[in-house]
Amino acid sequence: MEIHDFDIKKGIYNFVFSELNTENHSHPVVEVINAINGTFSLEVNGQIVENLVFAIIGCNIKHKVVSLDCNLRILMIESHNLLLSNFLNSKNITFENGAFLKTKFSLKDVLIAEIKNLANTKDLETPTDKRIAESIKFMEQNEIEYKNLISELTSKVFLSDSRLSHLFKEHIGISIKKYLVWNKLRQAINLYVSENTNLTDVSIQSGFFDQAHLSNSFKNVLGVSPSKAYNSRILQS
Template sequence: MNSNVNNKLNHGDINKHSNFIGMAEDLFVMYGEEQNEKMHRHYWYQLLIPTNKLEINGETTEGQVLIGSYIDHIVHSDSKILSLLIKPESDIGRRIKYYYFQKEPIINFDNPQMDQQVKTFSKDVTVENIQKVASLVLHQLLSDTSPANKPDSRITKMINYIQSNHIQDLSYQDFMSSVFLSKSHLANLFKKEMDIPVMKYLTWKKLIFASKNLAASNKTITEVAHQYGFSDAAHFSRVFKENFGTSPKRIFQSKHKTSISFMFL
């Protein structure tokens, strides 16, 4: 995986903050203490690698944890955790789905190489090392997987349509027109391919776009909420907390914000 960095940070910049979040197209990389305020669920898969141990759903583990799409969980840890949120419809996400999530929605495993990579990284936390450890961890995670089949071309077309239009203005009729399918046919095909209903996916995409905007700008939560079609800041905050287990105010005021672009080869 090659990468390039925008808004470079130095070692001191990151370490004076308790947490770090980097955002890419198919991946969010977070490093810091994980203290969810409530049980929550989200569309993207999540890989948790503790530097010591973590508690998930009341059970303590020192190994790694991989969480499937829309699986209820709550995480606490007094030590720092490297957390990767991975987009399910990406090539990496589809490989993870077909290898790891055929039987269990939450996978506990013990990969000594991942563990050592994160512990080594925790001693020298820089943007460059965050990129490096994310690449190494993904390589380890995918080492036994096979390339996944591509999604139905009509679903790919619809996802591209969402990416290239003003998401706050999109409707079900727009989706039907973009792929020339009836509402029922589109709903069934999308759910089969993506494991999520169309409109729930659209809400998730709005949440991700809004989060990236908050991370990359000085806009208020109210401004970003209105920009992406949420009725107000309270509505956005409620949806955010349902998906991430904490408030957007806590995330974007406490974590160091940067943009990291990853290129997967």
């Protein structure tokens, strides 16, 4: 695996895989998959589609990716407001069963460039609800266990536990607890690729109990084990 972008501040993550065979997983980012050569197969919400050259998968959609003889470029973008959705709609891109899938798509490189430009020039991460935006900012800037997190958040945004949980799920698509895991994973990957830190230290510094806890969370969210994802530490701009 090569890591071409890993920008937590902008929520842009760009990878190239020589082959990929994931387990069923989901994550709170939009995922754009482009076959550099060959084709790949994708299982989305239990439905399998083969011979694909391009796909866009919505946030928090369960899926598996298989590409055994195909190099893949995967672009992940955090999208918590309507800017990316509106852009895709303007291109007449509609999702069926949580994804946009193509076995032939001549404009894929142009579209990817436009999506990357949008992500680089616009704020796609910040939710429209300021209370949810403040909650996410607090989680990103503070190391805190979940058992203490909710009381901290409710006191800051002046919402009850249940109302905050409801609004968070409405705007982000997952629970606060699951988003906390995602935030820890981002920190873990960033530590590994930017500071050459070993997995044991990464686990502790990112707030996981141990390396096994990190590995299990990694597999649930990204579909592969850390050892597979960390075969290459190359971080390219």
